[in-house]
Each structure stands twice: as structure tokens, then as C-alpha cells.
Amino acid sequence: MEIRVLGGLSVQLSTRALHLGTPKQQAIFAMLTVQPGRLVTVDDLVDELWADRPPRSAIANVQTYAANLRRAFEACPTGRGVIERQRNGYRLVVDPERVDVFRFEMERNAGREAVSAGDLDGARQLLERAVARWRGPMLAGIPLGPALTSRTVAAEEERLLTVELLADVQLRSARDDLAIPLLRDVVARHPLRESAYLLLMRALFERGDNAEALATYDEIRTRLVTELGVGPGNNLQDLHRSIVTSVSHAGGVGPGRSAAVTAGVQGGATPGETGRTAPVDHLPRAVTDFVGREEVVSRLLAETRRVEERVPAVHIIDGMAGSGKTTLAVHVARRLSDRYPDAALFLDLGGHGEKRQMEPASALVVLLRQLGVPAERVPVELDARVELWRHELAGRRSVVVLDNAASSEQVMPLLPAEPSAVVLVTSRRRLSHPEVGPSRTLPLLSPQESVDLLGLSVGRDRVEAEPEAAFEVVRRCGHLPLAIRLAGARLAHRRGWRTLSNK
Incomplete structure (x- = not known):
């Protein structure tokens, strides 16, 4: 039997390739495959298939998928006993050498040892064989939950490190x-x-x-x-x-x-050095026409002061697109800069829109680099990156804006552990997590705040000359700051227009 995960998921038995069933059924087999010999609980499988809201039938569905896989294997003589059922989960009973990703790891490790021993020819052969096992992205085409995503990210990093080691061996030769x-x-x-x-x-x-x-x-x-x-x-x-x-x-x-x-x-930099020589500031430029939001800003600042000596202050701000979440978060971060002077960080997590959603492992690389941590000091494993990130934040008074988050799972690894940092998270979804408390929905601008914002773009005199028309413009913009700024920009460049004519 040969199991491949590098470039897709497949099982080659002695006489034929095994059909693994539906995408979710394949995901269950993938969870067993990347942990051969280890018990994978039903709860682990449910969390992998339905990270956010598992259906009531989740456990029954997992048991059905696993039973289908067991029957598929047992229908072939060489597949009997491959999937073992236990009281609270399942185990894949195969030698790890039958799984291509583990053969890759063995060859990579042997290649590293050969390099250390000075055997460049032997190292080159082993590393070339390891790199050649990759026929494409790990588990390509499989719906990935949090555990499989973390495993594929770590494996891809190991592949890149192996390619770089092979290139170094070739250069030395x-x-x-x-x-x-x-x-x-x-x-x-x-x-x-x-x-x-x-x-x-x-x-x-x-x-x-x-x-x-x-x-x-x-x-x-x-x-x-x-x-x-x-x-x-x-x-x-x-x-x-x-x-x-x-x-x-x-x-x-x-x-x-x-x-x-x-x-x-x-x-x-030597191990332990961060390369930090001065405070760092990666926040976007603050808008010059910030209007209103006094109550929201005051509440966020007061809440930060209330908890900052005991726990990290984490604020989650949700709201519809264009409601001004990012502008508010950056404004509050700037207001906090005197109290948190060492670092001001900003990262778009790509939760919504055209950008690809950023995985926590990748987000940590960007954040650590913003702090000045050399690329070569960033660990491969997600848990190690989280540990380094929290260690680096513990020594700084920092404010971090995590913009455009997709889920609580995306954000949790990025949160600090010590009360030396404040984090502002924005999202179009209402996020919640027991460790950070509820999300706060950003309200629309009031009619007067909306008109004041329009006046900053087109001129206060022009708005005051046509107050009813100005209120109608902002009403049609839904009192959304982004829409009002866009409308104001158009009107400002067309001085001959009346406020509502030719809209």
C-alpha cells in the first residue's frame, strides 16, 4: 500500500487505486493519514470538518464517513485492519514509511545529516529525492480545516527549507x-x-x-x-x-x-536579538477628516485603561463594509500611541474582499518582521511562531490593529499573552470568543455627523447653503463614511454642480 498526500490524496493498493468517497470523507482520511498510529478522536474530526458551526448530526456524520472508509479498505485484502475503530475515535494502522510525506521527512533528515558529515554527494542525492516527491501542494483539492491547514503550512515550509538546503549543497559543489x-x-x-x-x-x-x-x-x-x-x-x-x-x-x-x-x-542577528533599535510604526496614515464617534472612541480608551494593568486589552469591532471600522481602529491606535510607544503594527488579514485570507502562520511572519525579527529567526512550526510573537510583544508597549478578520480562529493565535499590548480587531462578521469577550458593532454615523463629514470634502459653506440637499446626499449614502467620502470627492471636483443635481 502507498498513500500519497503530496500533490493530492490517493491510496494505491496492490491491485487498484482506492476510491475515498466524498470530500468530507477524504478530509477524515487525511486527518488519519497525517497522524499514522495515533488516535484521532471524533471531536477532533468534528472540529476539522465544521470549525465554526457543526450541525447537530456532526458526530453521526463523522461515524458514517469513517465506516464508509473502513468498508472501502476491508473490501481489498491488503486493506483489512488499516483503519482501527476505538471507543472515542479512529487510528490509521500503517507504517509511516508508506506515506509519502513521511518518506520525504526521512530523506530530508538524512540529507541534513550528510551535509553535517561533509558528504555533499550523498546529501545532494537524498535531498533531490525528497524534493522530487512533491507533485504539487500537500492535500490539494481536499477541504482543509484548522488542523490540516496548519499541517500543510508546516509541510510547505519544510519543503522550501529542503529546496534551499539542496541549492546550498549545489553551490558548495x-x-x-x-x-x-x-x-x-x-x-x-x-x-x-x-x-x-x-x-x-x-x-x-x-x-x-x-x-x-x-x-x-x-x-x-x-x-x-x-x-x-x-x-x-x-x-x-x-x-x-x-x-x-x-x-x-x-x-x-x-x-x-x-x-x-x-x-x-x-x-x-545572533539568536535572541530582534534587530529592534527604535520604536516601529506600521499604521496607515490617519485620515484628515475623522468626524464624530466620540462615544465609541471614549469607550474603547476607557476600557483599555480599565484592564491594561491586568490583561491584554483586546477590542473587536464589527460592522458592514464602508462603515469606518478600519478608520476608527487606526484613529484609536494613534490615540493610544503615547501609552504604547514601542510598536504600532497593522495587518490586513484579508477576511473579506479580493485579497486571499491570510492564515495565522503567515500573519505571524509579517507581524514578527514588522517588529524587526530577522527572517531567519522565524520558526517553521505555528506553535513556535506564536510563542516567539508573544515573547517579543511581552518586552514592548505595543498597539496592534488586525484588520478585516474572517473568524475568531484566525485571530486567536495572534493575540498577546501579557498586558503590555492592546489589540484592535475589525471584521464584517460578529466575532466572539470566551477569552476576548463580545464584539462591538460600529453604528452608522448620525445624520449630523454624516453632513459634517460631507462638509469636509465639499466645503462647509456649500453644505450650509443647501442643507436639505446635503442631508439627502448622506441619506442616499446610507450614512456610511466610505460612501460619503466618495460622493464628497465627486462633488468637490465639480464645483459647477449643485449638491444634488447630476448626482
Whole structure:
């Protein structure tokens, strides 16, 4: 029997491929497959299939799915006893070596040991075999809940680390012609991955392509600044300086390893250092036309002061699109900056809209980088990232805005553990969790607040000259700040329009 999860889920028995049934049935088998030999409880399976609102029939459905899988396996002689039922769950009884992701891990670990022993040829063969097992994303096509999502994210990170180790082995064997295509593929698919850019710069420089090496640095620097609001890590900066220095001293450097490049690769922050030298501010620019909301702002500030010495202050603000949730959160964060001066962080979680929803593991990478943690210090495992994030926050007075959240499950790993931080979460959904309390729904602007906001765009004199028309404009905008700003911008650029004519 061979079980594959790398590139999709499939089971090859001695005579045929096994049909695994419906998507939810496949998800149950995937949960058993990534934990061979371990008991997976019915509760775990329910949480995986229905993370938010399990139906009343959830337990019965899980039992039905599992029974179907057991019958499918037992219909083939080599599949009997593969899924074992226990009192409160199920167990996959197979040797982990029959599952491709575990064979990948064995070969990767053996490759690392070969590198440590100085056996570069042996390491290259093992790592190439491990990388070749990936035929596509892990569990592609399977509906993933929280546990499987975390497992696939960790596995993908291990794949990338293995590819980078293979590229490093090839470079140490003077095979930059093999390393460069591997690394170009990684940075194309993961355009913010600094460790891959570091190796690619090194490979290009050692090949003698100085201009391309420096252009590669400019590319990752621009991406990091534009998309994350942070600069390259210490290792990238050190390597860039080494290349510039070598090129300027030699008038252009040909192929061959240089001591400067090696120093650049190995430099950077030592374990325990965060690279933080000054307060950091990643909040968006505050709007200049913030109007009203005095009661809401006062309540949030008062609630923060009430709990900040005992627990982290966490405020969840929900409301419809365009109601001003993000503007309010940033405004309150700015008001708190004197009390929380060390760090002001902002992250769009992509819960709603065109952007892809950000998984907690990815969100933690961005937040840690905003704090100045070097990319090479960010752990692979989600739990380790959470621990590092909370450790970093514990030493700072920080305010964090988590914008556009999709669910409580997305937010919980991002919350601090110590009362040194305040977090403002915005969402279109009404989120709630026992550890953070209820969500607060942001009301619409009052009619007068709406007109005052319109007046900031089109001019107070113009609004006062046509008060009834102004109230009608904001009424038709639904008293939503975003709609009022858009309408005001149109009217401001058309001075010949009356307030409502040609609307």
C-alpha cells in the first residue's frame, strides 16, 4: 500500500487505486493519514470538518464517513485492519514509511545529516529525492480545516527549507547552474521569502553576474517595503554590502567564492536579538477628516485603561463594509500611541474582499518582521511562531490593529499573552470568543455627523447653503463614511454642480 498526500490524496493498493468517497470523507482520511498510529478522536474530526458551526448530526456524520472508509479498505485484502475503530475515535494502522510525506521527512533528515558529515554527494542525492516527491501542494483539492491547514503550512515550509538546503549543497559543489533555476522557482512562487533571495544573490554573484545579483536585492527590497512596510533583514543587507564592496574594489568580480560573500551569508542577528533599535510604526496614515464617534472612541480608551494593568486589552469591532471600522481602529491606535510607544503594527488579514485570507502562520511572519525579527529567526512550526510573537510583544508597549478578520480562529493565535499590548480587531462578521469577550458593532454615523463629514470634502459653506440637499446626499449614502467620502470627492471636483443635481 502507498498513500500519497503530496500533490493530492490517493491510496494505491496492490491491485487498484482506492476510491475515498466524498470530500468530507477524504478530509477524515487525511486527518488519519497525517497522524499514522495515533488516535484521532471524533471531536477532533468534528472540529476539522465544521470549525465554526457543526450541525447537530456532526458526530453521526463523522461515524458514517469513517465506516464508509473502513468498508472501502476491508473490501481489498491488503486493506483489512488499516483503519482501527476505538471507543472515542479512529487510528490509521500503517507504517509511516508508506506515506509519502513521511518518506520525504526521512530523506530530508538524512540529507541534513550528510551535509553535517561533509558528504555533499550523498546529501545532494537524498535531498533531490525528497524534493522530487512533491507533485504539487500537500492535500490539494481536499477541504482543509484548522488542523490540516496548519499541517500543510508546516509541510510547505519544510519543503522550501529542503529546496534551499539542496541549492546550498549545489553551490558548495560549484553547481550554480543547478541551484539558480531551483531558487528562481521559489522566489517566483514566494516573492517575500528572504532566505531564497539570499541564496539566489549568492549564486548569481558566484557565477559572476554582479548586475543581476544587485538587481535581485533591489527586487526583494522593493517588495518588502511595498507589501510589508519593512526593509530587508540583516543577512540580505550584509550580503548586498559585500557584493557592492567587492565589485567596487575589483572593478567587477568574476566567478568564484569570495570571503566577503561568505561573511555576508553567515552574518546577521545572533539568536535572541530582534534587530529592534527604535520604536516601529506600521499604521496607515490617519485620515484628515475623522468626524464624530466620540462615544465609541471614549469607550474603547476607557476600557483599555480599565484592564491594561491586568490583561491584554483586546477590542473587536464589527460592522458592514464602508462603515469606518478600519478608520476608527487606526484613529484609536494613534490615540493610544503615547501609552504604547514601542510598536504600532497593522495587518490586513484579508477576511473579506479580493485579497486571499491570510492564515495565522503567515500573519505571524509579517507581524514578527514588522517588529524587526530577522527572517531567519522565524520558526517553521505555528506553535513556535506564536510563542516567539508573544515573547517579543511581552518586552514592548505595543498597539496592534488586525484588520478585516474572517473568524475568531484566525485571530486567536495572534493575540498577546501579557498586558503590555492592546489589540484592535475589525471584521464584517460578529466575532466572539470566551477569552476576548463580545464584539462591538460600529453604528452608522448620525445624520449630523454624516453632513459634517460631507462638509469636509465639499466645503462647509456649500453644505450650509443647501442643507436639505446635503442631508439627502448622506441619506442616499446610507450614512456610511466610505460612501460619503466618495460622493464628497465627486462633488468637490465639480464645483459647477449643485449638491444634488447630476448626482
